[in-house]
Amino acid sequence: MNTKSRAALLSVCSNSLLIVAKLAVGLLTGAVSIISEAIHSAMDLVAALIAFFSVSRSDAPPDECHPYGHDKIENISGVIEALLILVASLWIMTEALDKLLHPEPISGAGWGVLVMGASALVNILVSRHLYRVAKEEESLALEADALHLKADVLTSLGVAAGMLLIWGGVALGWDLARLDPLIAIGVALFILKEAIELLLKALRGLLDHRMEEAELAELEQLLQANCPQGTAYHALRSRQSGRRRHIDFHLTVPPAMTVAASHHLCDELERLIAAMLPHAEVLIHVEPAGVHGG
Template structure:
């Protein structure tokens, strides 16, 4: 695990606390339910960032006897936790929005509250860009999930500020609660997306089609001497991508020659896709043809 990823995750907790402080102050100044909903989501951000940091520290552990494929899937647990926390936050916001709708109150000092909330939104926007950029560079589901959550927070904050402007201008106090309810719906939707993506990783979902195509091209470019490659199977676990495939070689080729081709392919993957784990099953040509005939005959061996 790149040390930069751990440092960014730790910094994310600190940034989240600063943003939480600004949004909480904005809520205390105004008493707005909408700004309360925005501050509540920031509490979830801090908790989720802390969970991501713990998961990244666990996933950085090297492979051992009990975990021969490493600990990278630990990152998905933080994303699942984050999704659950988002859903809890959305339900809490909906409750406060309903109570505020039943007993509407005009916010006090709304312009100062908007200024504080706006400063927090700018900080979140900058940090969201950092998280997504570094998370994608290092293929870290925890950082990407944290970045996407912050992106949702930025979008909702912009929506809150845009709608909140109308509250003092129109004098419609219930608009504050309506904005909070809309925030809750958006937060709920983003939480579902985070959980769906994380469960896909835990269930050994295949790598994206563009990445699989990139792998095929690498095998074709560096598999000189082999006849074909087939039965590509992929899965991803955190930042790691696992690839298995069958490499067909001439029947008379020696083990040493076939091994040299595999070494060349593996070296190409290490150079181009450092965090890919490749397993190659070598097949002589006649065995591959026999299997193809069996498949064509519906599993019945053709002699």
């Protein structure tokens, strides 16, 4: 099992435990905000399972049917995860609005504070690990999973604060029952924003979006610095598929340059690009100076 798969499996295990804990306390207290957090974690679990599958498949080598590899599996998983989160947020809002119109007393809010605090701590640790691996491996699926958990940290802390206020209100004889569904609506809106951002990012890869501006600028600087006198490049194109960058451009060389010398120059440029972008696939079209698109 590779590094990405181990990280995804860790997320699966942690989310499974948190779902059980949140659901148990949510049913015990009757707090819709805690139950909404259990649903949020359930969506995180589905996302983690999808991420586990996608990172396992995305590294598969190219084959006859997929000559450019399987990297876009991670983008597809990102779209599915975003749609699941979107559905979950709408369901939470529906339930919370019903509770807001028909408030019910909350019991055992102290348990809610405890489980939400523990959930936030676990997800802080797991999300940091996922972000580190996602950055090292350039994995959109793991980055999406880490984003879910980061959102879960913030919403868990928000629910914990709400439970703490309700707990204190009960002790003082205050009726704060409507605070619970209001917090749940806040959680749902936060999750909705998260889903839209993830969906847009995942779709960029499926639509063959070019590399990031900063990477393109570095690439152009590299080419300008390493194209020998008498040579030049043009028609530079790029697209990103998972962690892989596909780059192609035309390289003009002096008409008298031999095929062997042109090939050696292309090899050197590809080596330099690979050193800067380890997962780049580079295609260079060589043409004699003065001829474009030949």
